[in-house]
Amino acid sequence: MTNQKPDRDAAIDRLLAGRATRSPGDTPDPADACLDADTLAAWADGALDAGALATAEAHAADCARCQAMLAAMARTAPLAPARAVAPWWKPAFRWLVPLTAAAAAVLVWTIVPPRDGRVTVHQVSESADATPPPVATPSPSREPAPVAGVPPTSAVTPTPPRETQSLAQAKEADLSKQVSETAKADLSRRSADGAKAEDAKAENDKKSSAADANAVADASTRTDRARTAAENAAAAPAAPAQPMARTFSFGAPETVIVSSNPASRWRILQGGQVQRSADGGATWQTQTTGVSDTLSGGSSPTPSVCWLVGPGGIVLRTTDGRSWTRMPFPEAVPLISIRATDDQTATVTTEDGRQFATEDGGRRWTRVPNP
Amino acid sequence: MNASYAADLELAHQCAAGDEQAWERFVLEYRPVLYRAADALDPSGGARDLADALYADLYSKSLFRYFQGRSSLATWLRAVLSQRYVDRIRANRQLEPLPDEERAIDRADIRHYESPRDPIPDPDRGRHLRLLQDALEAAVTTLNAKDRLRLGCYYAQGLTLAETGRILREHEATVSRQLARTRQAIRGDVERRLRDESGLSDAQISECFAAVSEDAGPIDLDRMLGTPSDRKETAPDRSR
Numbered sequence: 001m002t003n004q005k006p007d008r009d010a011a012i013d014r015l016l017a018g019r020a021t022r023s024p025g026d027t028p029d030p031a032d033a034c035l036d037a038d039t040l041a042a043w044a045d046g047a048l049d050a051g052a053l054a055t056a057e058a059h060a061a062d063c064a065r066c067q068a069m070l071a072a073m074a075r076t077a078p079l080a081p082a083r084a085v086a087p088w089w090k091p092a093f094r095w096l097v098p099l100t101a102a103a104a105a106v107l108v109w110t111i112v113p114p115r116d117g118r119v120t121v122h123q124v125s126e127s128a129d130a131t132p133p134p135v136a137t138p139s140p141s142r143e144p145a146p147v148a149g150v151p152p153t154s155a156v157t158p159t160p161p162r163e164t165q166s167l168a169q170a171k172e173a174d175l176s177k178q179v180s181e182t183a184k185a186d187l188s189r190r191s192a193d194g195a196k197a198e199d200a201k202a203e204n205d206k207k208s209s210a211a212d213a214n215a216v217a218d219a220s221t222r223t224d225r226a227r228t229a230a231e232n233a234a235a236a237p238a239a240p241a242q243p244m245a246r247t248f249s250f251g252a253p254e255t256v257i258v259s260s261n262p263a264s265r266w267r268i269l270q271g272g273q274v275q276r277s278a279d280g281g282a283t284w285q286t287q288t289t290g291v292s293d294t295l296s297g298g299s300s301p302t303p304s305v306c307w308l309v310g311p312g313g314i315v316l317r318t319t320d321g322r323s324w325t326r327m328p329f330p331e332a333v334p335l336i337s338i339r340a341t342d343d344q345t346a347t348v349t350t351e352d353g354r355q356f357a358t359e360d361g362g363r364r365w366t367r368v369p370n371p
Numbered sequence: 372m373n374a375s376y377a378a379d380l381e382l383a384h385q386c387a388a389g390d391e392q393a394w395e396r397f398v399l400e401y402r403p404v405l406y407r408a409a410d411a412l413d414p415s416g417g418a419r420d421l422a423d424a425l426y427a428d429l430y431s432k433s434l435f436r437y438f439q440g441r442s443s444l445a446t447w448l449r450a451v452l453s454q455r456y457v458d459r460i461r462a463n464r465q466l467e468p469l470p471d472e473e474r475a476i477d478r479a480d481i482r483h484y485e486s487p488r489d490p491i492p493d494p495d496r497g498r499h500l501r502l503l504q505d506a507l508e509a510a511v512t513t514l515n516a517k518d519r520l521r522l523g524c525y526y527a528q529g530l531t532l533a534e535t536g537r538i539l540r541e542h543e544a545t546v547s548r549q550l551a552r553t554r555q556a557i558r559g560d561v562e563r564r565l566r567d568e569s570g571l572s573d574a575q576i577s578e579c580f581a582a583v584s585e586d587a588g589p590i591d592l593d594r595m596l597g598t599p600s601d602r603k604e605t606a607p608d609r610s611r
Contacts, residue, residue, distance in 0.1 A: 007580065008562070009551075009555060009558055011580045011583040012507070012557050012558045013554055015503065015583060016511075016522060016526045016554070016557075017526050037437070037447060037450040037451045037453075038437065038438070038439050038441055038442070038450070039441075040450040040453070041441065041442035041446040041447040041449070041450040042441035042442045043538075044442065044446050044449070044450065044538075045441075045443055045446050047376075047441050047442055054516075057520055058516040060516075060523075061517070061519035061520040061523065062519065064523075065457060065458075065461060067520070067523045067524065067527060067528055068461070068528060069454055070524065071524060071528035071529070071530050071538075072453035072457055073450060073538070074524075074530055074535075074537050074538050075412060075530075075534065076407070076449045076452070076453060077534075260419060262406075301423070339430075341423070
């Protein structure tokens with residue numbers, strides 16, 4: 001009998017798997033209400049108390065839907081903290097990491113030109129080579145001018161200065177909590193004011209944080225917040241105020257419209273010029289829009305669809321990612337933002353706060369009543 | 372409330388109140404979170420539309436008011452997205468029979484079961500499978516909720532040991548041990564039920580297990596039981 005146990009355990013294993021194939025949970029969903037998103041999230045964050053957790057577990061144990069939601073949550077969870085075995089060289093050369101980071105920071109520092117100077121993209125790219133490779137995610141920053149309507153399907157962001165990007169990329173590679181927290185601290189601090197002294201201090205903070213981050217790179221933690229903050233580290237300098245953008249500014253900041261696929265993006269330059277990148281901003285191709293006024297905003301709900309707006313009721317649309325068509329707009333008023341959900345549906349906001357919507361690709365616009 | 376969640380809650384309140392700067396900050400900070408989650412759910416990009424729709428709802432329907440700050444905003448967004456993703460999948464499966472109907476079909480099919488692989492039908496095999504199945508169901512029902520949930524995560528949802536452990540706050544080695552323990556407990560309970568309740572002898576119990584084990588390939592209960600086979604057939608090695 002004893003030697004049959006492994007076989008029988010294997011049979012049980014196969015039966016359980018077969019049981020699962022017939023119907024997840026194999027029982028109807030329990031009569032009590034399923035876990036709501038708030039409870040699921042609290043569960044995932046370990047914020048449920050013992051009683052609530054037991055109740056949630058009891059429900060989920062017999063509820064196929066909640067099990068599936070938990071599984072989805074598990075699959076979308078940020079990567080667990082890396083606990084890799086330290087390489088052989090780590091103990092002996094650990095001191096090299098902060099030193100290298102500090103050297104890199106000094107290098108970046110030394111190439112920062114005077115405030116009113118300009119550095120070519122090529123020069124900056126060379127400096128960026130000293131940092132880890134860029135990630136294929138937008139490096140958002142803040143629009144200097146207030147934006148009344150931010151598209152839900154695309155971020156409208158001015159391009160962060162390259163040096164700032166380099167730091168952000170280094171931080172992204174390090175994925176250190178320290179960096180994230182510093183970035184968030186910067187973000188909130190910048191919400192308060194944008195004094196130049198503050199900028200300089202924050203800049204130094206960022207550099208020292210980068211060094212610290214390298215020092216703890218092997219113990220970095222990939223959390224949502226860490227990744228998010230790291231991705232937005234470049235946003236911190238420019239956050240709602242502009243001073244940091246001035247600090248690192250190598251020219252007028254251009255507005256970047258990132259599509260639903262970050263690889264595809266447009267940037268608005270002066271004088272109605274538009275450029276598109278299909279490789280996440282590595283290379284840009286100039287496109288003809290037919291307008292000479294500087295555009296003010298845009299929205300790209302899909303990689304090939306983009307809407308742009310500008311002064312004088314300018315509404316431009318591309319549905320193939322290459323050619324632009326000016327759509328009629330009922331008033332020659334400055335349009336400051338647009339929010340599009342596809343190539344047919346969009347809502348623009350005028351400078352005076354009114355909104356107009358279209359559902360036929362911009363041919364007809366109707367006023368959206370103010371809430 | 373966790374202090375870090377309070378900041379998220381404040382941001383959500385500001386977004387719900389129509390604060391454009393807050394919304395802008397939200398978009399910048401959380402849009403990558405949503406898209407990463409969508410891509411994790413469906414690497415082919417099929418869940419991105421859900422993420423976009425969620426954005427639209429957050430903006431236009433003030434979905435933020437449902438966020439109560441019991442978790443981080445990022446986790447809450449993942450939860451809402453997961454919920455919508457699962458519901459969409461379930462909606463596409465609405466034609467599946469109800470469990471009660473399914474059981475009825477199971478019984479009928481088992482009674483008339485003839486394995487397509489066996490040229491000579493074994494009249495006892497279907498009965499053995501049914502007895503084993505009934506005993507298994509009863510044994511699983513008696514498990515505590517955590518054990519059932521662990522089984523569900525691993526077998527029904529196909530999660531790895533690590534993912535299962537993440538839900539149950541257990542190390543994956545613990546999950547592995549607990550699954551092994553549960554399987555042994557189920558096996559013991561099944562043997563007892565077959566012996567005590569079904570009145571089978573040890574030899575007959577062995578035949579019951581053999582009905583499952585003797586199958587050369589992976590057991591195809593779907594085919595045996597006449598239910599659609601669109602999911603896994605046997606427990607894969609998911610120790611990684």
